Amino acid sequence: MPSLIAVLAFAAGAFWLEAPGLIRRKLTKELVVFILFLLAGTAFYAALVLEVRLPNLFQIIKLVYRIDA
Amino acid sequence: MKEYTNAKMSVRQFTILIILASIGDSILILPTITAASAKQDAWLSMVLALLLGMAAGGLFAAIANRLRGESLISAAQQRLGIWAGSTVSILFIIEFFMCGLTLMSEMGQFMTTQLMPETPVNAILLFFLSVIIIAYRYGVEAFARMSELLFPVFMSLLAVLVVFLMPQAEIENLQPIAAGGLGPIMRGAFPPFAAGFMEMVVLLMLVPHVAAKTKLTRPIISGFAIGGFLLLVIVALCVLVLGPNLMETKYYPTFVLAQKISIGNFLERLEAILAFLWVITVFFKMLLVYYSLTSGIAQLLRLKESRMLTIPLGMLLLVFTIAGTPNIAVYNEIIVRDYPWFDLSFCIALPALFLVALHLTRKRKVKGG
Numbered sequence: 220m221p222s223l224i225a226v227l228a229f230a231a232g233a234f235w236l237e238a239p240g241l242i243r244r245k246l247t248k249e250l251v252v253f254i255l256f257l258l259a260g261t262a263f264y265a266a267l268v269l270e271v272r273l274p275n276l277f278q279i280i281k282l283v284y285r286i287d288a
Numbered sequence: 289m290k291e292y293t294n295a296k297m298s299v300r301q302f303t304i305l306i307i308l309a310s311i312g313d314s315i316l317i318l319p320t321i322t323a324a325s326a327k328q329d330a331w332l333s334m335v336l337a338l339l340l341g342m343a344a345g346g347l348f349a350a351i352a353n354r355l356r357g358e359s360l361i362s363a364a365q366q367r368l369g370i371w372a373g374s375t376v377s378i379l380f381i382i383e384f385f386m387c388g389l390t391l392m393s394e395m396g397q398f399m400t401t402q403l404m405p406e407t408p409v410n411a412i413l414l415f416f417l418s419v420i421i422i423a424y425r426y427g428v429e430a431f432a433r434m435s436e437l438l439f440p441v442f443m444s445l446l447a448v449l450v451v452f453l454m455p456q457a458e459i460e461n462l463q464p465i466a467a468g469g470l471g472p473i474m475r476g477a478f479p480p481f482a483a484g485f486m487e488m489v490v491l492l493m494l495v496p497h498v499a500a501k502t503k504l505t506r507p508i509i510s511g512f513a514i515g516g517f518l519l520l521v522i523v524a525l526c527v528l529v530l531g532p533n534l535m536e537t538k539y540y541p542t543f544v545l546a547q548k549i550s551i552g553n554f555l556e557r558l559e560a561i562l563a564f565l566w567v568i569t570v571f572f573k574m575l576l577v578y579y580s581l582t583s584g585i586a587q588l589l590r591l592k593e594s595r596m597l598t599i600p601l602g603m604l605l606l607v608f609t610i611a612g613t614p615n616i617a618v619y620n621e622i623i624v625r626d627y628p629w630f631d632l633s634f635c636i637a638l639p640a641l642f643l644v645a646l647h648l649t650r651k652r653k654v655k656g657g
Contacts, residue, residue, distance in 0.1 A: 233599040241596060252589055253596040260603030273611035276389060277622045284626040 222268040230261040296499040297432035299507050304439045305432060305572060306491055306511025307518070310341075312573030313394045314484045314519055316566050319526040319541045321624050326476030327532040328462055331524040333476030338516035340477065341485030344636060345512035348488065349505040351639055352495045354646045360492040360580075361587040364642065367649045376642060377588045380489070383634035384581040385605070387487050390623065391574045392416070392609040397616050402543055403563060413609060417602045419571070420578050424598055428497045431575055442568050445561050446518065450525060452549045452558065457528035482628035484519055485512060486635035487573075493580035539616065542566075578605075 234257060241250040266273055297305075322330040355363045360380060365373035395416050396409040404412065423431050466473065491508065498504060526541045529548060535541045546562035549555065582601055586594030613619045 230603075237596040237599070246592060248589075249591050249593060249596060252591060253600065256597055256600035256604075260600040260607070263607040264603050267607050267610060273607065275612045275614070276386065276608055277612045277619065277627075280386070280630045281622050281626045284629040 223265055226261060226264045226268055230257055230264075233257060295428040295497055297428060297494070297497050299498060299500050299504075301432035301436050302491075302494065302498045302500075302504075303507040303511045303514075304435045305494070305576065306488065306508060307515040308435055308439065308442065308569050308572040309490070309576050310484050310488055310512060310515030311518055311569040312483070312487075313391055313566075313570050314480060315522055315569055316398060316540050316542050316562075317394060317623075318480050318483060318519060319523050319535055320539060321479045321620075322476045322523060323527070323532050323535040323541070324476075324624065326472045327468070327536065328464070328527055329466055329468070329473050330476060330527050330532070330535065331462070331520065332466065332473045334480055334516075334520040334523045336473060336477035337480035337484060338513075338520055340481045341512050341516050342509065344481070344485045344488070345509045346505075347636065347639060347643065348492060349503070349508040351492055351643050351646070352504040352508060354643070354650075355492065355495050357496050359494075359496050359583070359587060360489075360642075361584045363646075365588070368642075368645055372645075374588060376638070377584065379634060379638055381581060381584045381588065383631075383638075384490065384577055384584060385608075386630065386634075387490070388574065388577045388581060388605050389609050389612055390627065391570055391577060392605055393613040393619055395570055395574075396609065396613065397619070398540065398566070401616070402540060410606070410610065413606050416571075416574075417606060420574055421598045421602050423571075423575050424578055424582060425595055428494070428579070431572075431579075432497075435572055438568055442565060445565055449546060449549070449558065449561055449565075450521060452551060452555070453525055453529055453545060456548060457525070458531070459528070461528050461531040478628050479624055480519065480523075482631040482635075484516060486628075486631040487577075488512070489635040489639055490576045490580040492639070493583060494576070539620070 234254075237253055238250060241253060263273065318334075319330065322333045326333040351360075358366065361377045364376040364380070367373065368376060392413055396413050399412045400407065400409050423434070491511075495504065498507075500507070522542060526535050526545055529545055530538075530541055534544070538544050543559055543562055546559040547557055549558045578601075582594050582597050585591075585597060585601070591597075
């Protein structure tokens with residue numbers, strides 16, 4: 220649980236760091252993209268600390284490129 | 289992307305970045321991978337990889353000269369149209385992301401197995417990524433200048449390492465030459481060609497920032513040649529000092545090599561020098577990959593700036609590095625057997641097709657007046 224709180228706090232910190240500047244300069248598209256990426260990053264990081272099994276991207280390469288995989 | 293397109297680096301800085309990034313992670317992991325196939329002929333594999341690398345450099349230079357001040361991603365979108373251009377861009381971004389994962393994995397593995405075994409890998413990667421993000425946010429000019437500053441330090445320390453190891457070199461370790469025929473040498477050349485040269489496709493993202501009045505062929509080729517030669521020296525030194533058996537069985541033979549230095553029972557265990565050299569080269573390679581990834585996504589989505597993507601992308605890289613590297617044995621097997629083919633598809637075949645497409649679109653434009 221403390222790890223999850225740390226991840227959420229980190230994401231909140233990143234939002235606090237970036238979002239005000241984007242809002243002030245009226246960069247709406249940039250803000251939307253930032254929020255989407257931050258949500259994805261936070262969700263995956265939360266999944267990692269909660270020990271949810273995440274896809275191993277190297278295994279995908281192995282599946283695609285190895286004939287005897 | 290105004291904030292970044294104005295940033296410029298000199299041709300010299302561009303060349304230094306290519307040299308440092310082409311050495312990258314290869315300085316530490318290549319000798320063992322090459323020796324696994326080529327044994328005592330690992331140095332011959334490196335010569336072959338260097339020759340292939342020069343051809344890859346020629347391909348990248350041909351593309352760079354046709355980009356005319358645009359980056360790879362923006363040129364793909366403008367010249368190939370929105371659908372084809374975006375598809376090509378996404379494929380390049382996938383390559384940058386995967387390349388970033390390999391570098392992060394190697395950094396984490398090396399630090400936890402050799403230098404800081406009791407520190408959690410997450411903490412090491414978090415600090416490494418933080419430095420990369422800060423360097424990115426300072427901009428291209430700052431990290432290009434930093435490379436110029438660190439390059440003489442890197443070369444001096446490498447020279448110290450080579451000079452101190454020379455007394456321990458045994459020429460018999462090179463024999464017999466090509467005893468197993470050309471097959472093992474060619475197999476041994478593929479991973480260094482992939483890790484050292486193919487992945488340098490990232491340099492095409494830096495092209496708009498190079499203040500060059502002439503073509504970029506010379507800096508790219510000379511960067512590849514110097515970087516490749518330094519890698520050849522390191523691999524040859526590993527064979528000469530450690531011999532093929534020790535080289536093949538150790539995960540980081542270059543690190544063992546540095547531990548072997550002993551001058552008059554006074555100057556010993558200089559592996560910290562090697563760790564420093566490795567951190568410099570991996571840092572610059574990761575920085576170029578991270579720059580390509582972040583600015584590539586911003587250009588693909590036509591965003592006005594890319595700084596806000598740095599932290600979320602860092603989080604994603606961190607998560608997938610940890611998820612993708614459950615243990616060093618599985619990772620190394622994939623890196624040796626499968627990853628070079630991935631690199632070949634995304635860093636050579638895809639740019640070659642892109643070059644053909646650039647040529648055809650230009651021809652069509654000329655015909656159309």
